[in-house]
Amino acid sequence: MSDLLFSSALLPDGWARDVRVGVDRHGTITSVTPAAGPSGLSPVPGAAVPGVPDLHSHAFQRALAGLTERGAPGGDSFWSWRDRMYRFLLQLTPEDVAAITAQLTVELLRHGFTHLAEFHYLRNDPEGAAYADPVEIARAASSAALDVGIGVTLLPTLYRTADFSGGAPEGGQRRFVASTDALLGDVQRLSTLLEGEPTARVGLALHSLRAVPPHDLRDALGAMDRLDPTAPIHIHVAEQEREVAACLVWSGARPVEWLLENAPVGPRWCLVHATHITAQEATTVARSGAVVGLCPTTEANLGDGIFPFEEYDAAGGAWGIGTDSHVSVSPVAELRLLEYGQRLTRRRRNVATGERPQSTGRALLDAAWAGGARACGVPLGRIEVGRRADFAVLDTDHAALAGRSGDDVLDSWLFAGEDTPVRDVYVGGRLVVEQGRHPRQEEIADAYRRVATRLVSG
Ligand code: NGQ
Ligand code: ZN
Numbered sequence: 271m272s273d274l275l276f277s278s279a280l281l282p283d284g285w286a287r288d289v290r291v292g293v294d295r296h297g298t299i300t301s302v303t304p305a306a307g308p309s310g311l312s313p314v315p316g317a318a319v320p321g322v323p324d325l326h327s328h329a330f331q332r333a334l335a336g337l338t339e340r341g342a343p344g345g346d347s348f349w350s351w352r353d354r355m356y357r358f359l360l361q362l363t364p365e366d367v368a369a370i371t372a373q374l375t376v377e378l379l380r381h382g383f384t385h386l387a388e389f390h391y392l393r394n395d396p397e398g399a400a401y402a403d404p405v406e407i408a409r410a411a412s413s414a415a416l417d418v419g420i421g422v423t424l425l426p427t428l429y430r431t432a433d434f435s436g437g438a439p440e441g442g443q444r445r446f447v448a449s450t451d452a453l454l455g456d457v458q459r460l461s462t463l464l465e466g467e468p469t470a471r472v473g474l475a476l477h478s479l480r481a482v483p484p485h486d487l488r489d490a491l492g493a494m495d496r497l498d499p500t501a502p503i504h505i506h507v508a509e510q511e512r513e514v515a516a517c518l519v520w521s522g523a524r525p526v527e528w529l530l531e532n533a534p535v536g537p538r539w540c541l542v543h544a545t546h547i548t549a550q551e552a553t554t555v556a557r558s559g560a561v562v563g564l565c566p567t568t569e570a571n572l573g574d575g576i577f578p579f580e581e582y583d584a585a586g587g588a589w590g591i592g593t594d595s596h597v598s599v600s601p602v603a604e605l606r607l608l609e610y611g612q613r614l615t616r617r618r619r620n621v622a623t624g625e626r627p628q629s630t631g632r633a634l635l636d637a638a639w640a641g642g643a644r645a646c647g648v649p650l651g652r653i654e655v656g657r658r659a660d661f662a663v664l665d666t667d668h669a670a671l672a673g674r675s676g677d678d679v680l681d682s683w684l685f686a687g688e689d690t691p692v693r694d695v696y697v698g699g700r701l702v703v704e705q706g707r708h709p710r711q712e713e714i715a716d717a718y719r720r721v722a723t724r725l726v727s728g
Contacts, residue, residue, distance in 0.1 A: 297698020321384025321660030323642025326592025356442025373718035381600035382662035391427035398444030419702035421469035434520035473502035502647035556587030568594035590641030631680035659699035
């Protein structure tokens with residue numbers, strides 16, 4: 271692959287000019303030379319930063335965004351949203367999921383995300399039977415995303431029960447269930463299928479403590495360790511207060527507390543949401559090295575609550591961001607809401623930087639790059655040798671960035687205006703968005719429109 275030359279780039283030790291980056295044929299950075307001399311390469315103008323990892327996604331939910339914003343008798347809630355989501359997914363075919371995922375991927379790339387951790391639980395056909403190829407939908411989704419050009423951490427998801435009581439899955443949940451053996455078979459098959467893909471990785475998700483009883487959790491983790499002891503492990507945890515209360519009744523412990531005591535939670539783990547945690551739990555999670563997967567726009571949309579960010583951050587906890595249900599498709603929306611949720615509840619400013627006289631945009635992005643990379647199990651998030659060559663190039667001629675330099679560019683990206691200044695995006699050294707456009711965006715949007723129209727009328 272030919273070298274790239276960036277007029278300005280954010281390196282691990284700060285901003286540098288005329289940065290020449292060598293990339294090998296696997297898409298890995300092989301050299302980084304700041305203040306590079308004349309080379310004949312034409313420089314990419316603007317400010318290059320690492321691509322942002324999106325650590326939590328249910329791609330199919332992109333087509334439901336905007337269709338659940340109605341009041342309901344007794345008041346709408348996370349649980350009535352979930353019922354609506356279950357009814358919606360009963361209609362989806364593998365082809366629909368591919369079309370929705372392709373559209374989502376174009377949108378994510380155009381906003382600067384370059385890697386997607388897909389928490390994939392839509393496994394069975396609408397009657398609840400496995401497809402002839404049990405990973406049919408997982409393949410459809412991951413191929414769509416990889417073809418459009420984003421990197422993927424695919425997380426086949428174990429789903430066994432309706433709730434802590436161990437009740438049999440209900441309604442739409444029939445599309446999610448599989449035995450632990452069958453699910454580990456999916457992991458194995460997908461690992462083989464994706465083996466030659468330089469931007470793909472396979473891990474394991476446990477849907478939640480509601481959906482995975484302790485013995486299944488232990489069996490699945492043991493089997494995963496034998497397949498790949500470094501694979502990422504993701505789980506939804508402590509998102510809703512009702513879930514915390516039910517867990518206390520079931521076990522006498524809060525969900526995060528139970529998990530920390532009963533599972534080998536460590537740096538390869540991603541605890542998605544972890545909204546309702548005590549100061550004690552926050553400290554223990556931080557010490558474990560696990561990444562908390564924050565999805566602020568979805569958590570707001572679903573009325574989850576506000577994560578105790580300041581306590582967790584003060585304890586040195588790792589975190590990253592996900593777009594989850596895809597009511598937003600932008601790192602700006604996620605990071606801005608994360609910071610604003612803190613400002614609104616604490617009635618202060620610049621919470622993410624604490625008392626450090628540092629840029630808030632830089633502090634938020636540094637954490638999201640590092641935590642997102644760890645949660646995805648992929649070397650992303652820094653422009654340095656050995657990392658994947660993922661870049662988002664910000665257009666410094668965009669009005670929102672005019673006259674800015676250094677970290678002011680990041681602060682203005684996150685906190686000034688609505689339209690994205692992301693101009694070019696590279697994944698594994700390959701240019702996938704150029705001048706704000708993906709080369710297949712019209713064709714992908716046409717296919718998506720046909721699916722979305724049918725799903726609304728269906
Ligand atoms: C999901 N979404 O799996 O898509 C969940 C809802 C559940 C979020 N938690 C289902 N945001 O938690 O049972
Ligand atoms: Zn989720």
